Amino acid sequence: MDRDRFATVACSIARTAGVVADPWTLLVLRDLFLGVHRYEELRRDLGVATNVLADRLDRLTEAGLISRHEYQRAPVRHEYRLTDAGHDLYGVVLSLMAWGDRHLAPDGPPMLLTHDTCGHDTAPVVACGRCGGELTDADVTVAPGPGGRHAPGTTVIAERLAGPPEH
Structure with a gap:
């Protein structure tokens, strides 16, 4: 898939999808959020081919979502840490998890969340x-923003946000 083409779409969802909308990428992010930082641990946990893992880690590094740190020199070994931009995806990953728990987990959620601040079990909400x-789609109104424009990937949306043409 040519992810670079999404970088030019005047839509934050498209641009974000170009960076993270891949199952392996999301699973790498999940593991990093759960404290799995070393390459070999990531490979072992995910059961992913080394070339696929290396590609996803490179993409996340290039996008500024993770940083690579050497923790051993002979042989060279790296661990990966989320940057501030990477940490900002936590809510996105939790939202995907919550949707999967509701719609794709017939035996119940694979992981439970406890909010450390209040000590209660929780489920993420936007x-x-x-x-x-x-926030739900029934009670949010969307208006054009300063970065929006009529362009490939947003043609119909831009028209709808702009409203009917003036005569």
Whole structure:
């Protein structure tokens, strides 16, 4: 898949998908969030081919989501740490997990979450940054932003956001 073509689409979802929308990439991120940082541990946990893992780690490094750190010189070994931009994807990964728990986990969720601040079990929700209320597609209005434009990948959306043409 040519991921670079998504970088030019005037849509933050398309641009983000070009970086992280791949099952192996999301699983690498999951493992990093869970504290698996060393290459060999990632390979062993995921059961992924070394060339695939190396490619995903390179992509995440190039995108600025992780950084590579040498922890051994002979032979050279690396571990991978999330950058601030990588940490910012935590909510995205949790949202995907919550959807999978609701719709694709007939035996129940594979992992349970406890919010350390309050000590209660929790499930992630997307919430308003102002009032804290849950955001759903039924109660959010979308308006054109300064970076939006009529272009490939956003043609119909740009037209709908702009409203009917003025006569």
